[in-house]
Amino acid sequence: MHRVTMMKLTTWMIALWLVGMSGASLVAQAGAPGATPAAAGQAVGQEPQDQFVPVKSLPQQDQLPASTLLITAYGFVWAVLLVYLWTIWRRLVKVEREMQELSVKIGEKNARR
Amino acid sequence: MKKGYPLFVLLAVVLFSVAPVMVAQAPYEATMGLVQKIFYYHVPSAMVMFLSAFICGIASAVYLFKARPEADRIAAAAAELTVVFGLIVLVTGPLWARKAWGVWWQWDARLTSTLLMWMIFVAYLLVRRFGGSGAEKLGAAMAVFGMANVPFVYVSVNIWRTIHPTTRVVPTLSPGMRGPFWFCAIAFMLLFGLLLAVRARLEQRRADVEHLYLLADEE
Numbered sequence: 001m002h003r004v005t006m007m008k009l010t011t012w013m014i015a016l017w018l019v020g021m022s023g024a025s026l027v028a029q030a031g032a033p034g035a036t037p038a039a040a041g042q043a044v045g046q047e048p049q050d051q052f053v054p055v056k057s058l059p060q061q062d063q064l065p066a067s068t069l070l071i072t073a074y075g076f077v078w079a080v081l082l083v084y085l086w087t088i089w090r091r092l093v094k095v096e097r098e099m100q101e102l103s104v105k106i107g108e109k110n111a112r113r
Numbered sequence: 114m115k116k117g118y119p120l121f122v123l124l125a126v127v128l129f130s131v132a133p134v135m136v137a138q139a140p141y142e143a144t145m146g147l148v149q150k151i152f153y154y155h156v157p158s159a160m161v162m163f164l165s166a167f168i169c170g171i172a173s174a175v176y177l178f179k180a181r182p183e184a185d186r187i188a189a190a191a192a193e194l195t196v197v198f199g200l201i202v203l204v205t206g207p208l209w210a211r212k213a214w215g216v217w218w219q220w221d222a223r224l225t226s227t228l229l230m231w232m233i234f235v236a237y238l239l240v241r242r243f244g245g246s247g248a249e250k251l252g253a254a255m256a257v258f259g260m261a262n263v264p265f266v267y268v269s270v271n272i273w274r275t276i277h278p279t280t281r282v283v284p285t286l287s288p289g290m291r292g293p294f295w296f297c298a299i300a301f302m303l304l305f306g307l308l309l310a311v312r313a314r315l316e317q318r319r320a321d322v323e324h325l326y327l328l329a330d331e332e
Contacts, residue, residue, distance in 0.1 A: 064212050066148040073151045073205040074133070077158070081304070084197050088311055095318040102325040109329070 121307055128300035135293040142290075148212040153293055155205040156283065157301035159227075162198040163263050165191045165305065166234065170260020173253035182320065185249055188256055190312035192237045194305060195259075199231035214276055222273035226266045233259035 132153070142149035169191035175184035206224070207217040218224065233255060241252045270279045286294055 066146060066212050069148055069208045069212050070150055073208040074154060076204050076208075077154050077201050080197060080201055084308070088308070088315060092311075092315050092318065095315065095322055098322050099318065099325060102322065102329055106325065106329055 118307070118310070121303060125300065125303045125307055128296070128303060132293075132297050132300050135296050139293040140287070140289040145213045148209055151205050151209040153297045154301075155202060155209060156294070157298040158198045158201040158205065160298060161301045161305045162195055162202055162231075163267065164302070165195040165198060165309075166230065166260050166263050168309070169195055169234070169237075169256045170263075173256035173260075177250065177253045177257070183317075185253065186316035186320065187309075187313050188253060189241060189316050190309055192234050192241075192252075192256060193312060194308055195234040196231065196238060197308075198301075198305070199227070199234065203228065203231060219276060221275040221277060222269040223266065223275050223277040226262065226269050230259060230262040230266050233262065 136150055136153045139150065139153065141147060142152075169188045172184045172188035172191060175181055176188060206227075210219065211217050237252045237255045237259065240248050240255060244251060267280065269275070270277050271281075283294070
């Protein structure tokens with residue numbers, strides 16, 4: 001039984017690792033600057049680039065939007081705090097319910113005596 | 114504390130409602146611009162994480178040497194809060210770094226030591242949850258070790274070469290940034306105090322339930 005569980009666990013871990021690795025390589029390919037244009041260029045038979053042209057500032061689509069990062073950061077803080085508050089509340093409710101049930105149980109036992 | 118608790122909750126709600134307005138009105142930093150405003154939540158979260166780790170370590174030491182169960186309950190509550198606020202630090206930091214440094218993560222002294230410290234407290238929670246009997250004492254020893262890391266994490270930016278800003282940034286903040294920063298810091302400290310009180314109460318109630326189970330079994 002234990003061996004079967006371990007084998008299942010190992011299979012799942014290998015499967016997860018494979019999915020993770022393929023996902024990571026896809027993200028890396030998509031994120032690599034110039035990766036897609038180069039591939040596209042080769043596909044239509046363009047000449048390879050032999051000169052780099054400098055520009056004063058990055059094109060708009062290559063600039064990292066600070067506002068998105070800022071909103072994500074603040075949103076994450078709020079989300080974590082709210083989720084944590086909710087988990088505390090849920091655990092407190094569970095414990096209080098358990099306490100009430102036990103008190104009733106003990107009370108009934110005492111009454112029977 | 115019980116009587117003043119709703120008042121403190123109200124105060125925390127007010128502080129956290131006003132904080133975004135203060136952050137929005139704070140001046141932009143010259144080199145980083147808008148993204149630097151992550152600082153107003155990132156650094157207070159780190160301060161709370163350090164404080165929480167200290168409280169956890171001290172309470173754990175008291176539990177180890179004096180065997181006081183209430184100290185253990187405070188330690189468990191503080192450890193969980195160290196992990197929660199540590200998670201905030203470890204996520205907001207890379208979001209800031211992506212724009213400011215061009216990378217999400219750098220294996221430098223400050224970032225690596227913070228991650229290690231956070232992992233010690235995650236391990237503490239795992240040991241307590243799955244460690245079986247005696248896990249409290251083992252966890253307490255881990256928490257003392259985790260607390261000992263705090264000063265090293267704090268001074269790491271001044272000792273080793275790193276791209277993370279040094280500890281001199283906060284004391285030398287311009288007046289326009291100082292106000293919003295300390296406002297957010299107070300808000301986070303207050304929230305931490307409230308969460309610690311509630312979380313310690315949860316541990317107390319759990320101990321009460323265990324006691325009731327023992328009573329039910331005896332009869």
